[in-house]
Amino acid sequence: MDDRWGAMFRPDVLVPPLASGPLDGKTFAAKDNIDVAGYVTGAGNPDWLRTHKTASRHAEVVALLLEAGATLTGKTHTDELMYSLNGENVHYGTPVNPRAPGHVPGGSSSGSAVAVAAGLTDFALGTDTGGSIRVPSSYCGIYGIRPTHGRVSMDGVVKLAPSFCTVGWMARTATDLALVGDILFKANPGRGGMEAKRFTRCIVPVDILHLAEPSVLDPFLEALARLQSDFDVIRFETVAPEGLAVWKWAFRVLQGREIWKTHGAWIEAVHPTFGPGIAERFAWTRKLTEEEERLARRLRASAIRRLKALLDENTVLFMPTAPGGAPKVGLDTATLEGWRSKLMQFTCIAGLGGLPEITIPSMVVDGLPVGFSVIAARDQDERMLKWVVKWSERLVLSHPPTGREGGRTN
């Protein structure tokens, strides 16, 4: 495999299909927090790799895909313990964003996004706790889905914060994205059952538009304009009555408390070496208090109520996936933290609500890809995928080439 993009942690992995099925002939890669039998799962950190054993079985999602005919052709890089949205791993390097060389690929599913964007595999598995599929998909100009929380099995996957973690996937085309959904959602049918009905109402979050880079607004509204004929109602609404910054705080605190519960014991036992930013972040999760968790729980309950009121089964929410295109590689920690703080106000909506979100490679802003996101009520995943297959072609505002020639030049 020609991995000059640095997407792969283990390019040598090659697992043939376990059976023939709808994914015959398709190749995929899995983020290195997802077990593949016979390999140690590394989770982006050498100390984790060193202190864990070889996986004896495939993660459930890997098995399902292999049984459906797909071939696994590599394990991809992740940010350390999946706790970043950036894609710069101090131990293993930064995968090259094929659509924007010189800019980060986004994370934590950095290698999976790059593998797909560069055409190394047809699709790739990732995980998304606070944006780890949506953000790199947006930055790298590909499709990505974070399913309804709980819809796709996390068996055999290293978690970050269980009440937010999801397994999802990325693809270059809407049809491939939907094809994988056919397999994985069928394994755990939701309470949707509305696939045949169209979405009739859409909501545009005013508070998100305020936060987006000004140059995102024109292409976003251009994309929205192309969709309006399919909706009876388009409403511009403030999503977060408490403010998205407050929602983000609640998300970060709850995520942080769960992270420490999940990984604190290992960190205290092993004293792993973490890169800049990551070490501070883990130290911060350790200091969070019960009082903060209680206030954050209150706020999450309020956010869930609000999102339920906004999003009934016939309503979708449209927004830019991120405030803008990918930041440059090698920015200082303070600048990156500022960006992250803004970015998480975008990603915390689906995160707090446990809602499905699909990002479509629709916009190009200042030469960089920016995703167009669709969020819907819980368990509307299959219906959303159908919608994306039908409409996404219309949403792609430019069709830049993939590979080296792409990215900054278009």
Added chain:
Amino acid sequence: MDDRWGAMFRPDVLVPPLASGPLDGKTFAAKDNIDVAGYVTGAGNPDWLRTHKTASRHAEVVALLLEAGATLTGKTHTDELMYSLNGENVHYGTPVNPRAPGHVPGGSSSGSAVAVAAGLTDFALGTDTGGSIRVPSSYCGIYGIRPTHGRVSMDGVVKLAPSFCTVGWMARTATDLALVGDILFKANPGRGGMEAKRFTRCIVPVDILHLAEPSVLDPFLEALARLQSDFDVIRFETVAPEGLAVWKWAFRVLQGREIWKTHGAWIEAVHPTFGPGIAERFAWTRKLTEEEERLARRLRASAIRRLKALLDENTVLFMPTAPGGAPKVGLDTATLEGWRSKLMQFTCIAGLGGLPEITIPSMVVDGLPVGFSVIAARDQDERMLKWVVKWSERLVLSHPPTGREGGRTN
């Protein structure tokens, strides 16, 4: 007195107690718009000093404190005619902010805040029309109270805009803040009488949070989290249906009209020399029209109705006292005006409502102190002070040293 901080306009003033009482052994300073018998009150402007006579009696508040056992040890600097929130006096210099050297102390009670923060006196008297106690207290990391409008006597005090002006005080500890309240509020009992009852509900103003510097949010919510167990209800609400910028406009117009009525005749007779920003501001008050005043009155009435609906006797409002820490010394007028315009959206809430507000030195943001404010319904002053004594220790998120070593380095 070692006044290397430049807090004192008259460090030579020394008035012993008039009797023994609860303030025995305590020292205090008074802002130089508060009369001390035997001295000319200067109000921060040399032309005012030159054209006014020696005070024959103490201001009522000064007399009350001296009778309670306190010793007056100086008169402190103020912005010119108390018409600024900055603390840079072109005639007399800028007192040094002991907690943030290189940053302004805030005004107009600049010298009083610095005297307390530097430990020159136990407490200090100031006045607050549009934030002149709250802002320097927040910037200098000390406690400050603006009482219910009308609760504390303004006799013997140079006013700015009477329907907003209050006499208040600052201290390094909550107990000293409350001790002074015991004396001054007892002299004019309010209709409170609820001191024994706890506050059961709290409101967090979403519109204020939007205006605050992003880095204020985390420490503010951390502080809020520490208080939640004491409240039955926490509500995030938009305080100003018309927008805080509109409330601020109403405040400034009404204040401006009153200022011209109060000081216009003197200004036209004396043609005093004012520093940059101040001269323009007085000229602006002169041009304000009756129509503007009428609209502003309408808006004030609406703001008062709204605040009454939000704040019943068992409810408090929590917010950061200012959008962030103290601006640097010597910023250009345009930048300062921009900051002032934001800042007054914070201070106009208690200002328009005539409400009591106490600022607690709770947060340190980017190395600079930022106050945590409590606002309550009219006449709840004593109850608020009791609350602050009980809870403020829990609210102090860091305990940086005072004095030269403090400030930017922690």
